[in-house]
Amino acid sequence: MLSARSLAVGHGRTALLTDVELDVAPGEIVGLVGPSGSGKTSLLRVLSGLTRPLAGEVLIDGTPPPKRPQGRVAMLFQSARRSCDPRLTLRQSIELCAPKAGVDWDALCARADLQTALLDRHPHQVSDGQLQRAAIARALAGQPGYLLCDEMTAALDPAATAAVVATVRRAAVDGAGVLFVSHDLPLVAAVADRVLDVAESSLRKAHL
Numbered sequence: 001m002l003s004a005r006s007l008a009v010g011h012g013r014t015a016l017l018t019d020v021e022l023d024v025a026p027g028e029i030v031g032l033v034g035p036s037g038s039g040k041t042s043l044l045r046v047l048s049g050l051t052r053p054l055a056g057e058v059l060i061d062g063t064p065p066p067k068r069p070q071g072r073v074a075m076l077f078q079s080a081r082r083s084c085d086p087r088l089t090l091r092q093s094i095e096l097c098a099p100k101a102g103v104d105w106d107a108l109c110a111r112a113d114l115q116t117a118l119l120d121r122h123p124h125q126v127s128d129g130q131l132q133r134a135a136i137a138r139a140l141a142g143q144p145g146y147l148l149c150d151e152m153t154a155a156l157d158p159a160a161t162a163a164v165v166a167t168v169r170r171a172a173v174d175g176a177g178v179l180f181v182s183h184d185l186p187l188v189a190a191v192a193d194r195v196l197d198v199a200e201s202s203l204r205k206a207h208l
């Protein structure tokens with residue numbers, strides 16, 4: 001279980017969210033909605049260990065994660081292009097996050113719905129949807145327990161969105177807990193098992 005307890009999230013002295021209580025269970029997809037600038041990305045960054053909370057704690061199965069919990073909590077961003085090194089092929093990017101034992105490329109690409117023929121291309125040689133699926137493959141290669149998805153379909157057309165959502169659903173069926181942030185409320189309602197709203201300082205159940 002990925003949990004936030006009495007979490008305060010913000011920048012400098014400015015708190016965006018306070019008293020956040022949150023639980024994401026393995027295999028569960030939790031939607032997270034709220035106005036632009038309310039702190040959703042900032043919360044995800046704290047949950048992933050990229051930034052520190054102003055107060056409170058993040059727990060995995062009841063204990064604080066190690067200092068670099070990225071292996072257990074992977075973050076997926078709106079722009080896969082900005083999160084991929086343009087100098088590396090997709091295969092090289094994925095290998096950086098893979099366990100030393102190596103990668104079962106066929107199995108990984110099947111899970112991420114990524115054509116193996118694309119692995120030796122560079123980011124500029126694939127579409128946004130293909131690159132987002134490569135980013136998912138890179139995240140899954142690290143065998144994370146939790147996926148934090150930040151507007152990951154915002155730049156995609158409906159077909160690419162459906163493909164990406166299917167991979168996220170498969171990851172949840174395989175046991176990953178997912179926190180899915182989007183401004184697309186119908187999409188969140190369709191994808192998530194339950195939806196939380198950051199419109200108030202503490203997260204509360206959203207009625208979509």
Ligand SMILES: Nc1ncnc2c1ncn2[C@@H]1O[C@H](COP(=O)(O)OP(=O)(O)OP(=O)(O)O)[C@@H](O)[C@H]1O
Binds near residue numbers: 012034035036038039
């Ligand atoms: N590193 C930073 N330093 C200072 N302020 C920041 C930093 N990152 C974000 N902010 C500010 O924190 C607020 C919340 O930003 P955040 O990206 O978390 O919101 P959001 O809910 O994800 O918004 P959106 O839905 O538009 O993506 C914004 O006012 C933003 O300008």
